[in-house]
Amino acid sequence: MRLKNFFFLPVGLATVFYFTFLSFSIFSFMTTLFFFSLTVYRRQWHILLIAMALTTIFVVRNQWTTVSLIQExxxxxxxxxxxxxxxxxxxxxxxxxxxxxxxxxxxxxxxxxxxxxxxxxxxxxxxxxxxxxxxxxxxxxxxxxxxxxxxxxxxxxxxxxxxxxxxxxxxxxxxLTLFSHYLRMRAIAHVEKHLPHTAALWINGLLFNYRQTEYYESLSQFTNNGLLHLFSISGMHVYFF
The missing domain is CATH 2.40.50 (OB fold (Dihydrolipoamide Acetyltransferase, E2P))
Known part of the structure; x- marks a missing residue:
């Protein structure tokens, strides 16, 4: 159990710190302050040091990979x-x-x-x-x-x-050029070709995170009728696409 905590707690704490850095919201700041104070109160200095080191790595990587937008x-x-x-x-x-x-x-x-x-x-x-x-x-x-x-x-x-x-x-x-985009394109096109239009909208939206204007129009109708929970899924597709 201690071995698991040694790995998972610093990562979780670093994730909270990094999210606060990205969002700059009051809620995330208060959450970070709570976990920071709790860690200090428990004198878990090794967890705090590892979390701070991981947060620094996340922030530096974000700054290196973030590009500046080209102006008009x-x-x-x-x-x-x-x-x-x-x-x-x-x-x-x-x-x-x-x-x-x-x-x-x-x-x-x-x-x-x-x-x-x-x-x-x-x-x-x-x-x-x-x-x-x-x-x-x-x-x-x-x-x-x-x-x-x-x-x-x-x-x-x-x-x-x-x-x-x-x-x-x-x-x-x-x-093979842009192969991942090619595979996803073929899957979306297959769904659009073999399923009714409305069904294709929802399957592509929920499964492949491909969402057209009509998808959001249909979504608002389900939201207004209180039926949006029928389409709740894990969200893992959002991570991949």
């Missing part, structure tokens, strides 16, 4: 599409991908119905192409505890958001 400016470069992230909403297409091998979010406005249908066929969009567009600056959080989109992008290692205005020289990627 024109850009031209090679784009690789993560086909499993494509979402088509009206004439707007959004997806994640790589611009010059750096992780980036993209937005594109389709020009006609045929192009919209082409983007909806995600199995044909495991591609790369030359794109011209503009980096756009995300808006900051509108209130103190609101969702900070800029911070989210940096923490997830995105270099920014690009609005694409033109694309050319499209080439299909080999399936």
């Amino acid at each position: 400016q024109p850009v031209t470069g090679l784009v690789r599409v993560y086909a499993d992230t494509i979402v088509v909403s009206g004439d707007q297409v959004t997806f994640d991908g790589e611009l010059s091998r750096q992780k980036t979010k993209f937005r594109y406005r389709v020009k006609n119905k045929a192009e919209q249908q082409h983007w909806q066929n995600r199995s044909q969009k495991h591609v790369e192409f030359m794109a011209t567009g503009t980096f756009t600056t995300p808006l900051p959080a509108t209130n103190q505890h609101g969702f900070d989109y800029r911070r989210y992008l940096m923490s997830e290692h995105y270099q920014g958001v690009v609005i694409i205005t033109d694309m050319k020289h499209t080439h299909k990627l080999h399936y």
Whole structure:
């Protein structure tokens, strides 16, 4: 039991400290203060020292891997599409991908119905192409505890958001290129092809964490009717995707 505590308690305490560093919320600060005081009161100095060392490692790693967002400016470069992230909403297409091998979010406005249908066929969009567009600056959080989109992008290692205005020289990627995205794309496409539309929305949303606009519209209906608990699952899929 002591051996387990020696490993698990410092890790748990370090996780609490690190979460406080990321969130800067009153609740997380009070939780950290409670566990810190409890550890000091029990004179568990070895656990506290290990937890502080782990927290330092977590913080340093976060600072090293967090990228700065590129400010508004024109850009031209090679784009690789993560086909499993494509979402088509009206004439707007959004997806994640790589611009010059750096992780980036993209937005594109389709020009006609045929192009919209082409983007909806995600199995044909495991591609790369030359794109011209503009980096756009995300808006900051509108209130103190609101969702900070800029911070989210940096923490997830995105270099920014690009609005694409033109694309050319499209080439299909080999399936081994971006293989994890290719597998997830094939699974999502299989569900969409073989299941009714509404069922496909929920299965892809809950199982593969792929959520279109219609998914959130349906979610609000279940929430308003008090039936959201019917879709409660472990959440392990969120960790993987």
